[in-house]
Amino acid sequence: MGKIVKVSGPLVVATGMEEANMADVVRVGEQRLIGEILTMSGDSASIQVYEETSGLGPGAEVVTTGSPLSVELGPGLVENIYDGIQRPLEVIMEKVQGNNLPRGVEVPALDREKKWEFTPTIQPGAKVVGGDVIGTVQETASILHKIMIPPKMKGTIVSIQSGAFTVTETVAVLETEEGEKVELPMMQKWPVRVGRPYKHKYPPTIPLQSGQRIVDTFFPVAKGGTAAIPGPFGSGKTVMQHALAKWSDVDLVVYIGCGERGNEMTDVLREFPELVDPRTGESLMKRTVLIANTSDMPVAAREASIYTGITIAEYFRDMGYAVAVIADSTSRWAEALREMSGRLEEMPGEEGYPAYLSSRLAQFYERAGSVSCIGSDEDRRGSLTAVGAVSPPGGDLSEPVSQATMRIVKVFWALDASLAYRRHFPAINWLNSYSLYLDSLKPWYDEHLGKDFLKNREWAMSILQEEASLNEIVQLVGKDSLSAKDQITLEIAKMIREDFLQQNSFVDIDSYSEYDRQARMLAMIRKYEDECRAAQQRGGTLAELFSVPAREKIGRAKSVPADQYKTAYDAIQDEMEQEITAIAEKGEDAL
CATH class of the missing domain: 2.40.50.100 (RNA polymerase II/Efflux pump adaptor protein, barrel-sandwich hybrid domain)
Structure with missing residues (x-):
């Protein structure tokens, strides 16, 4: 038991704590506020308090519990909504019969x-x-x-x-x-800042299927991999993470709302129970754990929420499940680190962030992976995929959190505000994004989708890059001055952007697109290009080629029901070939 000598916001300094240990959870003051020891110096301890400290003063008692910040793991986690230190918010609301989180409330997590x-x-x-x-x-x-x-x-x-x-x-x-x-x-307990053990970590070789075409086809993330979604305000980070949480082919999703707006978390809470999981036919909440530490909640608990979420995810990974952790957003978490570091009077690093920012981010993302679980069962494999949003101030990706994240993660989905303003969703910029998992996923693609899938992906990327360079010429001299070959390139790039990459989350059929459907759609666009180029060389006019009715049907094919798309795509392709062949023959006759 110790006594408080200093209170500085969420930081409390207490003396007489020689019996305590680093990282111990303590109870502070008469209200028994929850705190965690950050540093020890002699009998003096600096304590991070996870609740509002107004009213605390020198002389108040501090009692150590003798154990580190831990989470309770057992039945009852799924469908629950916790705050950053695993207090069940719905139970607390029923207990206090109010909307505000009272200080010092003690409710078991399970x-x-x-x-x-x-x-x-x-x-x-x-x-x-x-x-x-x-x-x-x-x-x-x-x-x-x-x-x-x-x-x-x-x-x-x-x-x-x-x-x-x-x-x-x-x-x-x-x-x-x-x-x-x-x-x-x-029930068992586990300290949140310690990763749960595993036998062996394997290189990720199976893609996480999200149903988002730009993610699955262009910039895939593997199960057990890491990804970041950086972007300025209003570019769709939270919407993108919601889509991943809804449609990813994982057994369980842990969604961490870390310092985000309360109304966005409310949208999640209202939407998820109504959504049907395409894999099980049940409500999405039946496989979701929510951790809500919104921007109006105490800053210190925001720092703990990331660890609470990933520890729960590791527990389900140990059962042999595929788990996804969606953290929204790590920038708010880094801001909480910066605030606590400033109060501890530590030497600041770049832009005031603590010098250990990169190592803390790495500790979080390194807990992801595809692993062989501990135990006698040799065949039990689980995976934990970590996806974090980054909110750089002013969209500046050169700031410390974005740079540190880019050094760690292997998939980078760069959101673009200009695409969002043009109503192009998902607003992922295909020229700035990348995925380093393509080589390790190639065997899976070749086996399940055929060897043409990755070839078509590379072709589509080259068309989009070529379009970017041609646009500079078009702005100077106009589209009509381009050669026929370049005009076809621009038209095909427009089809890739509008017909393939753009998705409408308000249309049930288009909000989720399975891999086979994506592969067929991309192959159909490439076939259209091959037919166009061949017909143009035979004398077909570009105006006629670009206005064939089948071309419009390719774009509308996104809304064909899931059980009919194979037949519909084959019919569109046959129709397209006949129409383009007729234009080519007409051109030959004219020549």
């Missing part, structure tokens, strides 16, 4: 009264190690929650029982190698 139906998967006498699954709970229609032995334990199961239990009741008894008997509940 419901202590709800009973879950536990089904054992092993028998008494079985030898187990950390990570072994001893039973299952059907948490939601989409998630089968696997109850695992805590990572650092091993021994023999003495007894195990089936039935309905709360998360704190004993479901099994483990006898350790030392002969000690340990009661195992369904």
Whole structure:
């Protein structure tokens, strides 16, 4: 127990803390505000308080709990909405019957009264190690929650029982190698700043299918990979992350609203329960954990929210699931780091951010990966994909958070405000973005989509780059002065942009596009180009070639129902070939 000697916003300095340890969680003042020890000097501790500190003064008591900031892991996580330090917001709202988060409120993260139906998967006498699954709970229609032995334990199961239990009741008894008997509940705790262990990390080789054509075809991210979405205000970062959370082919999504506007989080909360998961047919909330630490909540808790979210994600990864962590936005998290660093009077780095900004960002993104899970089961593989938004002030990508993120992540989706203003969504700039996973994903593409898919992707990218250089000439001398070859290039680039890359999230069929559909659409546009160039050389006029009815149908093919697109695309392609051949023959006759 110590006494406060200084209060500076969320930073509190207390003396008499020689018994405490670095990173211990403490309770501050009469209201028992939650805090975490950041630095120790003699018996003096600097404490980061995760709640509003108004009213605190020198002399108030500080009591250490003796343990680091940890999260409760067990049935009840999915469909829940937590704040940055895993307090269930809906439960708190019911308890206090108000909209504001009261200070010092103590509510367990997992419901202590709800009973879950536990089904054992092993028998008494079985030898187990950390990570072994001893039973299952059907948490939601989409998630089968696997109850695992805590990572650092091993021994023999003495007894195990089936039935309905709360998360704190004993479901099994483990006898350790030392002969000690340990009661195992369904819940376990894990410190948020320590990554959960795994056996082996593999290079990511399977794409994360998002249903967004510019992402899946042009700049894919692998399952277990890392990606960043930088962009100025109003360019669609949050909308893009919502789309990833909705449609990505992962088993579970952890969405972290870190310092974002409250109304944006409200949109998520209202929208997700109504959306149907295309993989399971259930509500999207059945496979989602939300962490809401909005811009009006305490700054210090914002810094912890990222770690809370990724620790929960690692727990589900250890069950063998594919998990995606969507962090919106890491810039707000970095601003919280900067504020706390300033109050600690640390030497500032570039633009006032702490010198350890890059290493902290790396610690977050490095917890992603495709891994072999701990335990006796050799075949259990899980993946954790981390996607973070970056909000550079004024859209300046040379600022420290953007630069540090670009050095770490392998996929960079650069959002462009000018595209957003032109109503081109997703507003990802195809000339500034990149993905470094294409080589490792090539075997998967070749096997599932054929060898032409990546060739068509490279062709489309070269057409768009050529268009960028031709546009400079067009602005000087006009489009009509270009050669026929260049005019066809501009027309094909326009088709790629408007018919392929642009998606309408308000149209159900177009908001999600599966890989086979994307591959067929891109191949159809390339076929149109080949036919056009051949017909033009045979004497066909450009005006006629650009106005063939089938060309308009390619753009409208995005709205063909999912069970009809193969037949529709084949019919459009046959029609297109006939129309262009007729124009070519007409041109030959004229010659």
